[in-house]
Amino acid sequence: MSDPGASHDAHHRSPNQELGMVLFIIYFALYAGFIAITVYDYKLLGKELFGGINLAIGYGMGLIIAAVALAILYAWLAKPDPVEPNEAAEI
């Protein structure tokens, strides 16, 4: 008999959750790197990357592009759910 006090049945990871977690960690590392540079040496962000674009603009744009690229990758790799029980309907 399940105990309503704890959520023990909710934690079987689906392949999509595993994939999502990997992509999340990759993006978080990129994001944290940006914050770390900004906090510890913001002048480093003034270094020119190419064609007059500094690291601040390049990294910031890069984070936006990375989010879009990882989202598309996730949509491409994600597996369809075997069953789609709408648990909400049972509430």
Next chain:
Amino acid sequence: MTIAIFLFFVFFTLGLSWWLGKRAKTASGYFAAHGQVGWFVNGIAFAGDYLSAASFLGICGLIAFYGYDGFLYSIGFLAGWVVALFVIAEPIKKLGKFTFADALSAKFGNSRGITLAAAISTLVISIFYLIPQMVGAGSLIKPLLGLPEVLLGPYDVAGMKLSLTGHALGVIGVGGIVILIVVTAGMVSTTWVQFIKGSMLVVFCAVLVVAILARGVPTVAGPQEATLKQLTGRTDQQSDEKMVVSDVKLNRLLYGDTPADKPSAALGPAEFIKKLGDTTIVRSLPATQPNGPSIVLRDGATVGMMATPGDELLLPGGYFKGIRSEKLVDRLDFVSLMLALFCGTAALPHILIRYYTVKDSASARKSTVVGIIAIGFFYVLTLYIGLGAMVSGNIDPKDSNMSAPLLAQTFGQLPFAIISAIAFTTVLGTVSGLILAASGAIAHDLIETVFGHQASDHAKVNSAKWAAAGVGVIAVVLGILFKSFNASFLVGWAFNIAASANLPAIVMLLFWGGTTRQGIVASILVGLISSLTWLLLTKEAFVNIYGYTGHLGIAPFSQPGLVTIPLAFITLVVVSLMTRPRWVLRGLTG
């Protein structure tokens, strides 16, 4: 013509709302559009829901006034969607029905305690998020309709000076229209309003950026350099061109009728950034520096003048001064904001309820991807719109929120009317979603689940409509009171509360088997109360809300997320361990 276009947008939106409202008579229709919205429409509606006044008016305004720092919000706002897609989207769809409280309590047999805590959190976050939308609306309407600063009054009421301002009228107007939209139709019309608004916002902003790049970076040269020296007391040796950027009235005072006398050739996206970096930019800012150059506008307001090398404006730290501070605590403020933006998106009630408008978790995933693409593209555009506004020669130094519409005005009255009307629908779309989330928390979570008042579908929808009207009125009052805040800054506060109150509960429910209902309730309440208390003790609250000019506040820095998000996680773990069922403990001890 400006007013005609504006009114067309408003009546079109209202007409659409009324027509679609005829199809949403049940609670499922009102709260979740019957769960039958297509994933592409839902994805663009995500963009329409999320790209609020803070994103459009606030970010562009911050970039126009302070440079790169506004773009930090763009980065953080989009990063939050990564959490939404990779961590939250599919499970939250599987667990919930109408509101995020459904999802949290589903695993515990519909816990009333969780529902109550989640409903309170939803209401507080929605109201905090509503304030900047209303502030942005007030900023827009005043110049759009040509309203004077003070319409009626001031009246002396019990020692207080009260008056009806143009800003207040704008806030009241938006509040009234949004209440009409939500009351007439609920999620069905809100979805379509958000879809149309999201599409138009992205498309017209792209057109605006093309126009900005085609115009390039006009500069002033020659005699203006002398004026620049007079204003700043120095000559910048880093560039041979000087740019003057300021209010149109200001330019007339200083330089005659033309804000720039040296037109530029069309520039590519990278060239535009490079050109700005190579130029000295003179900005007029709302506050004057001690002993710094300043000028008095025709309406009597004093604004400061500041000449800054462009490459410095393309670095962080112009607005978030803490980034360049030697003190660690000042820099932590910035870290805290970026953490809150990262964690907050996936915990915003008005975003979470969109997951219940699609039929399954695959649609939830696909619509989030579409949303990220649209929102990401838009945030790239904000950098160019903000920088374009900075060098447009048409900035209101007293209101950063008006920078994007005033930039459009430099291309003619038609673009100004279109961009203003889109900005207005931007406010409508987001406010509709927020009020709907709040009304769901009241009618579905509080009245039905917590208080156990089982009503017919029709009665439930009616109570949600009354709740929507009540929340709308509160938002109007607060929107008038918070007039002096930048919209993005206020939204940052809402993200802090959402990230502290909701995210730890959602994440731990999904990823830790030891989570108990008591742990979730404690986590939500601790996150909510601690972040709210912190915000009300900040310097900004003391100065702008309580009126203590120069007060440094009690909280060590403005953004609480760095402290309150971990606090909520720890609370959940500790309380869950303390309230673990006995059979689990027996199993653990062998």
